[in-house]
Structure formats: structure tokens, C-alpha cells
Amino acid sequence: MNDIKKITVLEKVFPDNCSGCRLCQAICSFEHEGSFAPWLARIIVIEKDFRETTPHTCNLCEEPVCIACCPFDALSKSSENGTIILDEKNCTGCGRCVRECQYKAIVFDDERMIPLICNLCGGNPKCVDVCPRGVLSLSNKT
Amino acid sequence: MYGWTGKILIVDLSNRKVSIEDTDINLAKKFLGGRGLNSYFLYKEVKNRIDPFDPSNVLIFGAGPLAGTLMPASCRFTVTALSSTTGGHGDANSGGMFASEIKYAGFDNIIFRGKADKPVYLRIDRKGIFIEDAGELWGKDSWDTQAALRKKLGGEEYQIACIGIAGENLARVASVMHGLKRAAAKGMGAVMGSKNLKAIAVKGFKPLKVARSKEFADKALKILKSHIRGDMTLYGTTGGVIPEVKSGYSPASKNLQTTVFEGIKYIDPRILREKYITKVKSCYGCSISCGRLYDVKEGEFSGLDGEGPELAALWSWGTQPQVASLPAILKADVLSNRLGVDCIETGNTIAFAMECYQRGILTKEDTDGLELDWGNYKTVHTLIEKIAKREGIGDILSEGVERASQKIGKGSHEFAHTIKGQSVSSDMRVKHGIVLGYATSTRGADHLRGLLIDDVMPVEYIKKNFGEEALKSKGVVGKGKAVRWIQDITTVPDCLGLCKIFYILSAGYSVFTFSDFAEMLTLATGEDFSASDVELATERIYNVERMFSARTAGFMRKDDTVPERFFREPTDGGSSKGQKLDRDRFEIILDDYYSARGWDKSNGLPTYEKLKSIGLDDIAEDTRKFTDNYL
Ligand code: SF4
Ligand code: SF4
Ligand code: SF4
Numbered sequence: 001m002n003d004i005k006k007i008t009v010l011e012k013v014f015p016d017n018c019s020g021c022r023l024c025q026a027i028c029s030f031e032h033e034g035s036f037a038p039w040l041a042r043i044i045v046i047e048k049d050f051r052e053t054t055p056h057t058c059n060l061c062e063e064p065v066c067i068a069c070c071p072f073d074a075l076s077k078s079s080e081n082g083t084i085i086l087d088e089k090n091c092t093g094c095g096r097c098v099r100e101c102q103y104k105a106i107v108f109d110d111e112r113m114i115p116l117i118c119n120l121c122g123g124n125p126k127c128v129d130v131c132p133r134g135v136l137s138l139s140n141k142t
Numbered sequence: 143m144y145g146w147t148g149k150i151l152i153v154d155l156s157n158r159k160v161s162i163e164d165t166d167i168n169l170a171k172k173f174l175g176g177r178g179l180n181s182y183f184l185y186k187e188v189k190n191r192i193d194p195f196d197p198s199n200v201l202i203f204g205a206g207p208l209a210g211t212l213m214p215a216s217c218r219f220t221v222t223a224l225s226s227t228t229g230g231h232g233d234a235n236s237g238g239m240f241a242s243e244i245k246y247a248g249f250d251n252i253i254f255r256g257k258a259d260k261p262v263y264l265r266i267d268r269k270g271i272f273i274e275d276a277g278e279l280w281g282k283d284s285w286d287t288q289a290a291l292r293k294k295l296g297g298e299e300y301q302i303a304c305i306g307i308a309g310e311n312l313a314r315v316a317s318v319m320h321g322l323k324r325a326a327a328k329g330m331g332a333v334m335g336s337k338n339l340k341a342i343a344v345k346g347f348k349p350l351k352v353a354r355s356k357e358f359a360d361k362a363l364k365i366l367k368s369h370i371r372g373d374m375t376l377y378g379t380t381g382g383v384i385p386e387v388k389s390g391y392s393p394a395s396k397n398l399q400t401t402v403f404e405g406i407k408y409i410d411p412r413i414l415r416e417k418y419i420t421k422v423k424s425c426y427g428c429s430i431s432c433g434r435l436y437d438v439k440e441g442e443f444s445g446l447d448g449e450g451p452e453l454a455a456l457w458s459w460g461t462q463p464q465v466a467s468l469p470a471i472l473k474a475d476v477l478s479n480r481l482g483v484d485c486i487e488t489g490n491t492i493a494f495a496m497e498c499y500q501r502g503i504l505t506k507e508d509t510d511g512l513e514l515d516w517g518n519y520k521t522v523h524t525l526i527e528k529i530a531k532r533e534g535i536g537d538i539l540s541e542g543v544e545r546a547s548q549k550i551g552k553g554s555h556e557f558a559h560t561i562k563g564q565s566v567s568s569d570m571r572v573k574h575g576i577v578l579g580y581a582t583s584t585r586g587a588d589h590l591r592g593l594l595i596d597d598v599m600p601v602e603y604i605k606k607n608f609g610e611e612a613l614k615s616k617g618v619v620g621k622g623k624a625v626r627w628i629q630d631i632t633t634v635p636d637c638l639g640l641c642k643i644f645y646i647l648s649a650g651y652s653v654f655t656f657s658d659f660a661e662m663l664t665l666a667t668g669e670d671f672s673a674s675d676v677e678l679a680t681e682r683i684y685n686v687e688r689m690f691s692a693r694t695a696g697f698m699r700k701d702d703t704v705p706e707r708f709f710r711e712p713t714d715g716g717s718s719k720g721q722k723l724d725r726d727r728f729e730i731i732l733d734d735y736y737s738a739r740g741w742d743k744s745n746g747l748p749t750y751e752k753l754k755s756i757g758l759d760d761i762a763e764d765t766r767k768f769t770d771n772y773l
Contacts, residue, residue, distance in 0.1 A: 014421050014422055014434075015376055015422045015431075019421075019423055019424030019431035019433075020424050021425070021427055022242075022426055023212070023366070023429070026211070026212050027212060027359075029349070033349055034351070035349035035350055035351045036211050036242075036246075036352075037246065037346075037348075038242075038246075039246075039299065039346070039347065048298075050285070050321055050322050050449075051435055051447075051449075110347070111347070130366070132429030132431070133422065
């Protein structure tokens with residue numbers, strides 16, 4: 001799985017640090033939900049003390065904790081690009097994967113009671129494209 | 143509905159009841175949203191000349207139809223009320239993450255009526271809409287209030303607008319605060335305080351839909367990509383001071399006694415950037431990201447941090463009181479943001495008090511022993527706190543320049559530079575375009591609506607549409623039309639929920655046209671808007687605001703003027719040294735402006751026929767009833 005790509009959050013300095021604009025979240029929710037709803041984005045921008053903001057993205061772990069921790073085998077790994085796939089009919093909405101992900105990269109949809117996980121938009125991540133500060137990049141997972 | 147959420151939240155604070163009404167599509171088409179709908183609602187809600195702190199005043203929040211979408215910088219909300227400073231139409235606009243959150247909570251506007259019997263805050267989230275006790279929050283500054291609320295409600299996702307201590311104390315210079323520095327000024331904080339409303343905490347949960355989403359997103363992304371980086375990212379609005387540093391000319395100095403400030407080189411935005419700015423910070427959806435975080439790492443104010451400062455803060459805490467120290471300015475910036483006072487009105491009031499002190503109108507006996515000498519930053523800091531707390535001399539100064547001068551008396555009014563009771567932030571006496579924009583703005587002195595035509599001119603556009611003379615500082619012909627156009631085009635972002643810094647200031651005035659805005663509005667809402675529909679809406683809004691102020695404050699032609707000092711005293715520096723404002727020429731361009739608006743030159747008010755012709759029949763009828771009282 002050498003050519004697995006993931007979204008990397010680059011450490012950047014002024015004026016190219018993450019500004020907290022949430023355009024990545026707006027476009028992600030638009031891509032996947034057809035509406036603007038940053039809380040349903042598969043990229044999570046966390047703000048600290050009203051100041052710094054950090055985007056959290058799926059790490060595409062080799063041995064994903066989310067898959068392992070799911071009591072209902074609702075999660076699996078795509079053999080194609082290593083992203084995490086949810087089998088909705090098995091998911092009970094317990095939220096365990098969300099809590100266990102150390103990258104804080106899974107969001108829980110309170111409405112449908114399911115986790116939302118990045119699928120790299122089929123290889124052309126919209127968030128990477130939109131980020132005005134160039135904070136996000138799609139790069140080889142090493 | 144698309145773009146609009148289709149719902150308006152009504153909060154009756156007196157009876158602690160909330161209700162939800164549908165957004166009237168016909169009104170939304172006529173007034174667009176945000177500021178426009180707010181202004182119409184205010185007109186309908188407040189009918190008489192009342193004390194701004196009377197419970198019958200309303201406080202209206204409005205986010206426009208594009209707010210919270212993928213449209214770049216769709217981050218703006220407007221707060222509207224009968225102004226506590228002018229007594230007429232009052233509104234102020236702020237960015238941050240609050241407008242989008244109001245939309246995600248499912249509302250276009252929130253109208254607060256009445257007054258709670260004790261401090262409350264409004265909470266909106268998936269669980270419902272609640273009017274909660276704010277006893278624990280009362281007395282906290284704006285930063286602590288927001289932090290405490292997020293802690294209590296258990297989420298960084300709550301976006302909060304609140305008042306600081308200044309708003310609680312009904313300081314008329316108080317703003318509604320959001321985040322570290324986002325502020326809706328123009329005295330809106332005092333009205334919020336008068337309602338015992340400490341905060342509004344919102345966590346949205348309703349996905350926002352636009353009508354023709356694919357086309358909308360494509361166009362929005364195109365705008366985004368064409369407009370990413372520039373000086374605005376590096377310096378924020380403070381970049382406007384760089385030319386001043388280079389020329390030594392500052393239009394906001396020593397309560398406008400001079401345009402020369404030697405110390406300006408020490409408050410250079412480039413030094414600010416190198417020494418103090420650490421990170422870029424953005425409002426919702428913005429690629430310019432003009433907000434910046436700063437840190438003071440050494441010296442007297444070591445450990446201080448905050449967000450900003452804005453150009454207005456460099457003027458208010460720097461050039462106006464002649465403070466030549468960036469850390470001292472940053473300290474004032476933090477104080478004003480935390481306590482929740484508007485830097486412009488507060489800074490101007492302090493500069494006004496300093497001039498009174500300079501002239502012996504105020505002495506140490508009046509100032510609680512403080513020395514109000516120019517450049518004394520400690521005094522500036524102390525006064526900001528006293529103003530927010532209405533303590534000692536701060537009680538008088540918290541009233542803002544106009545009312546403070548009335549209370550101080552002794553001829554101080556000569557140095558109170560206000561328009562319709564709102565203070566002027568800079569000296570524009572030799573620039574007729576700006577003068578006209580300031581004089582005729584619907585909310586008193588105003589550096590954001592109808593401004594800068596002499597400075598940031600879309601030269602070709604103005605030449606083509608209004609003639610060459612409209613461009614010249616002292617030009618007469620075409621000025622009225624040009625100012626009217628600028629006032630109208632700057633109204634659009636306010637109504638749609640967009641940022642003027644993005645769409646007007648940094649883009650240049652003529653880059654985004656009525657037709658561009660109409661196109662995005664059409665794609666978002668699914669309703670057909672032509673360029674002239676949008677332009678006509680802005681005209682309606684100007685007329686509604688004008689009529690509101692006429693009804694509640696009696697503002698008319700006599701009030702469309704600028705501080706006397708500009709007619710009396712020539713400037714003492716810069717390329718316009720020795721010049722002053724010519725009264726005859728001013729009256730001519732004022733006539734020209736009324737012609738451009740189709741208003742009655744004798745009183746400066748829209749005529750019955752004018753109001754009818756732009757579809758404001760209800761307001762035209764009102765006019766018949768109330769104008770007699772004022773004419
Ligand atoms: S939320 Fe669904 S996918 Fe996640 S751990 Fe629980 S059952 Fe598995
Ligand atoms: S790649 Fe696509 S799904 Fe993943 S975070 Fe970005 S926009 Fe969302
Ligand atoms: S789009 Fe980029 S700058 Fe904006 S919040 Fe996302 S990662 Fe940060």
C-alpha cells in the first residue's frame with residue numbers, strides 16, 4: 001500500500017497558517033451533503049481559546065483503531081485507497097469510533113446517528129483544493 | 143426557501159416567550175436580508191421618538207441570504223436598533239463566525255423585544271431555544287463571558303455574541319462583541335444591555351441549502367480563487383496607515399486639531415506585523431483573512447495577546463490621543479474589546495476630553511485627578527475602564543462625544559466633532575466626496591457607507607458614469623450621483639451577509655457590480671434578481687432608514703452636515719495644507735445629492751411620490767401623517 005495518499009496538514013507560519021475560515025468544512029459538507037453544514041464535514045477544524053485553529057483529517061492508519069474498536073463490524077478499509085468505509089446497516093450509532101480516533105478525525109452526525117469519515121472525495125479532495133492558505137495537501141503516506 | 147432560511151425568531155424578553163415566523167418572500171425580495179430586512183423591521187417596530195433604552199426599542203440581528211454559504215467572506219451579520227447615540231436609525235455590522243451560525247440555527251433574523259426582568263442569555267441549539275439565566279455571567283467581560291458559556295454548554299462549537307461590562311452599564315459607546323474582537327458598534331451594546339440580554343449562544347444544526355447549488359458553488363469558487371492574498375492579509379485594515387507613516391500626515395490626530403503626528407512612525411503597521419503578529423485569523427469563509435493574532439512578548443505589556451488591531455484602533459488609541467507606542471495601543475485594543483466598547487466612539491470621546499483638558503475646560507478636579515495630556519497612554523487605558531464602568535469622569539464620557547459635550551458645557555461643543563450625534567473618526571475636510579458621504583449617511587458619521595470616493599476611487603467607472611468632475615476632491619458636478627452610487631453599492635454586502643472588506647475595499651469599488659451580486663443572489667435563492675432589482679432594493683433601504691431617522695430623531699437637511707471646525711479651520715499639514723471646507727460648495731453638492739436621490743431639497747426628505755415610486759407605499763402613507771410635525 002505504498003501509493004496510499006492522505007491529506008496532510010502542513011505546519012505553516014504567518015500569513016499561511018490555518019486561519020479558521022472553515023472553507024474546507026463548507027465545501028466538504030457541500031460535496032457530501034449537498035448543503036452547507038460545517039458540522040457535517042469530514043474534516044474537523046478545532047479552535048482553541050478563540051485563537052488558533054487546527055484542521056483534523058483522517059490519518060488512514062495502517063491498523064485503524066476505529067475499525068478495531070467497532071463492536072458491530074460496521075467499518076472496513078477500502079482496498080483501493082485505504083479510506084474507511086461505513087456499512088450503515090451494521091452501525092448502531094454508538095459513537096465509539098468517534099471517541100477512539102486519536103486524530104479526532106471522525107465526526108458524528110447527530111441527526112442520522114452515524115459517523116462521517118473522509119473518503120478523499122474519490123481522490124480529488126475538495127478541501128485541499130479550496131484551502132486559501134495552502135494548509136492542506138494530498139501526499140503519499142509514508 | 144433557499145439562501146434565506148425562511149424563518150425569523152422573535153424573542154419577547156419581557157414575557158420570556160419565543161416564537162417563530164416565516165420570512166415573507168415579498169419582503170425578502172424587496173429588502174434582500176441582513177441590514178435591509180433589519181431596517182424595515184425596525185421601521186415597523188419602533189414608531190415614535192423613544193428613549194433608546196425603553197423596552198419598546200427592539201434589537202434585531204440579521205444574517206443575509208448568502209451568509210454561511212460557500213460565497214467567500216459570507217460571514218456578516220447586522221445588528222439594528224434605534225441608536226443609543228443618535229436617537230435615529232442605528233445599525234452595525236460584524237464578521238466572525240456568528241452570521242453563519244444564525245443561519246445554521248435556521249434563522250434569517252432574530253428580533254428581541256421588551257426587556258428581561260433580570261440578566262438572561264439566549265441559547266439556540268439542537269435541543270431548542272431557551273431564555274436562560276445570566277446571573278453568573280453578569281459582570282464578566284466579553285472574553286470571559288464567551289469562555290464561560292462555551293464551558294457551561296460544553297462546546298467550542300457554540301458561537302456567541304455578547305456584551306461586555308460597558309453594555310451592562312449602558313455606556314452608549316458599547317458594542318455587541320463576538321470572538322476576540324469582532325464588534326457591532328454604534329451603541330448597539332448599550333441597547334442590548336438595556337434589555338438585560340447578556341449573550342446569545344448558538345450552535346447550528348440545520349444544513350443550509352442554496353437553489354442552483356452546482357452553479358452557485360462554481361461561481362463562488364471562482365471568486366474565491368481570484369481573490370486570495372494581498373496586503374489585506376499581511377496588515378489587515380491597518381495597512382491604511384502605511385501611507386500616513388510615509389507622509390507623516392494623519393487625518394485623525396489630536397481630536398482633529400492637526401493632521402501632523404510626529405510619533406506616527408512608531409506605530410507603523412509594518413513594525414506591528416514583524417514584531418507582534420503571530421498568526422492569520424479569519425472570519426467564516428474568507429480567503430483574505432484580514433484578522434491577525436498578536437502577542438506582546440516583552441516590556442510593560444508583556445504577556446498581552448489579542449486579535450487585530452484594526453485601522454480604527456491605530457487611530458483611536460494612537461494618532462488621536464497621540465500615543466506613539468504599539469504595545470500601549472495593543473493594550474487599549476484588548477481593554478476595549480474585553481470591556482466591549484467601540485474603539486471609534488470611545489477613542490474620539492477620549493480625544494475630545496483631552497482637548498477640553500488642553501483648553502482648561504476640564505481640569506484635574508473634573509477628571510478624578512487624571513492628567514489628560516496628549517500622549518499619556520496610561521490615562522487612555524484608565525479612561526477606557528472608567529468609561530466601561532461609568533466611573534467618575536467615565537460616567538460622562540461613556541455617553542459619547544455629543545452627549546459628553548452637552549454635559550460638560552463651557553463651550554466644549556465647539557470641539558465635539560459629530561454628525562447626527564455620532565462622532566467623526568477622521569478629518570476629511572478637503573475631500574468633498576467623503577464629506578458628502580459622511581453628511582448624508584443614514585446612521586450619522588460613518589466611515590463605511592459612502593466613503594473614500596476621493597481615496598480609493600474606481601476612476602474609470604466614476605468617469606464613465608458620473609463625469610470627470612465627480613472624481614475631483616473639489617468637483618461639483620456628478621458628486622451627488624457618485625456618492626449615491628457608492629452608498630448603494632456598499633449597502634449590498636450588508637444585506638447579503640458579505641464582507642465589505644472583501645467585496646468593496648480590497649476589491650476596488652467597481653469590481654463587483656450590482657449585476658454580479660444579483661447573479662449570486664439568484665443562484666442562491668432561486669428567485670430572479672436583476673441588477674436593477676438589487677439596486678432598487680438598496681435605494682429602498684436608504685429611504686427607509688432615512689424616514690426612520692426623520693420620524694424618531696427629526697433628522698433632515700439641517701442635520702446633513704459635518705463638524706463646524708471643518709468649515710472654520712484650515713488643515714495644517716499634508717498636500718492640502720491651508721485648505722478648509724467651503725460652505726457654498728458644500729451646499730451645492732448637497733443639493734446635487736438630493737437630486738440624485740430624488741429627495742426634496744428643502745428638507746432633505748424623500749417625497750411621498752418618491753416613496754411610492756420605489757414600492758414603499760406603506761411608508762409613503764406614514765409620511766403624510768408625521769412629516770407635518772417636523773416641517
Ligand atoms: S458509531 Fe457505528 S461505526 Fe462507529 S463504532 Fe459505533 S457502530 Fe461502529
Ligand atoms: S477530502 Fe473530501 S471528504 Fe475528505 S475532508 Fe476533504 S472535502 Fe471532506
Ligand atoms: S480551509 Fe484551510 S485555512 Fe481554512 S480552516 Fe480549513 S485548513 Fe484552515
